[in-house]
Amino acid sequence: GYHMQEAGATADLELAYTLADGVEYIRTGIEAGLDPEAFVPRLSFFFAIGMPYLVEVAKLRAARWLWAKLLRGHFGLTSPKALMLRTHCQTSGWSLAARDVYNNVIRTLVEASAAVGGQTQSLHTNALDEALGLPTDYSARIARNTQLHLMGEAKAAHVIDPWGGSAAVEQLTRDLIIRAEEHIAEVDGLGGMAKAIDTGLPKQRIEEAATRAQAEIESGRQKLIGVNIFQPELAEGAEEVEILRIDNASVLDQQKTKLANLKRDRDDRAVETALRQLSDAAMGSRNLLEASVEAARAGATVGEMSDAMERVFNRHVAEIRGVTGVWRESVGEIALLKERIEAFEEREGRPPRILVAKIGQDGHDRGQKVVSSAFADSGFEVVIGPLFQTPEEAASLAVEKAVDVIGLSSLAAGHLTQVPELKAALKAAGGDEVEVVVGGIIPPGDIPVLESHGVAAVFPSGTMISEAALDLMDILGKRRNRA
Structure with a gap:
């Protein structure tokens, strides 16, 4: 479940698809001749815990109720040991902000408290600086101590179902059960989770939710302290905290x-x-x-x-389909951006074309998919690169599709190695004219290094997509002037 929420799933989608995965595992085990009463108690789940406190408490409560119901209804299991849901939880990585980072300590505390209130059996708390890079010993210590405070000083883990009986939490629990059951029924109607994945339905639902969530932030309807309200004033390139540097x-x-x-x-x-x-x-x-x-x-x-x-x-090749219409519906058109794209189209005879690429072993594609959807709805022609490409493959695709710019999404600290290799691959493939920009988890100290390798712009975590799109149009305009 964790990767589903990180990819953009709402609480009901994460709940439904996670349990549907569990059902698929059990069916596969039974087909292999395993006794479900013997192996089901060995299954465990992994949920993400985001900022909506009571919703996350209710999600874990709903998961226990629904899991027991599914095991009874689908497989006839009755033993308490088999019916018990076991879960690990981790605080949200997506909720961490790269600006005003000490707010992340509070965010992680809220999320960890919700996990404990929902009765997780084990917990991972993220560090305050993980939107900038890998955690330092200092930030990891604060993350660990968050758990120690909840367990030892607050004694928050000493009560069974502490939110049971709360009118708000009970209602949220019931609502999540109803919505999750609808999603599970939809999956069952397609023949189970494996076949549902083949249709692309879960992926589409999650990507639509992710795009809608980012649009809420861009429009200002979703307030994030330090991101779109109460923003700190920092000198350009300044670092709020020490960043762990990896060679x-x-x-x-x-x-x-x-x-x-x-x-x-x-x-x-x-x-x-x-x-x-x-x-x-x-x-x-x-x-x-x-x-x-x-x-x-x-x-x-x-x-x-x-x-x-x-x-x-053989190797699975996922079908790449972008989500369209959600961004435009939520954010609307930005007049200045529309004007610049129309001017480009009139001049070049086509819209600006961008490849949004993922290179290396970085499998986090939420940012890639949301940016692709937003740019497509804004008027760009968007090519979405597959996961795990080599620099040579990305360069070849860029030249084949005749893109104006490659947007490299980097969320796993590989950009300092990948960018020089990508630039060299572009040169070898005859793509010298293709601009390269980088977005994602980029420590401030890495920005001048990337620029020295010829990167036209860097968009760290928290950059508004509409601002990035306008910057891209400026870059393409300057390229024309150079020509």
């Missing part, structure tokens, strides 16, 4: 050295045998985890094991 090039070199040493010292024949057995297991009914463990013990790398299974299963 990406050094880490990459170390990893390459470790892999080289591993491949030098291992028994290649044993590795080949283990990988062949893994492929055989994928074709048959043998447990894949067992075969993977044996391959790892023989010295096979994760990439080699993935390749061994991919030869049998």
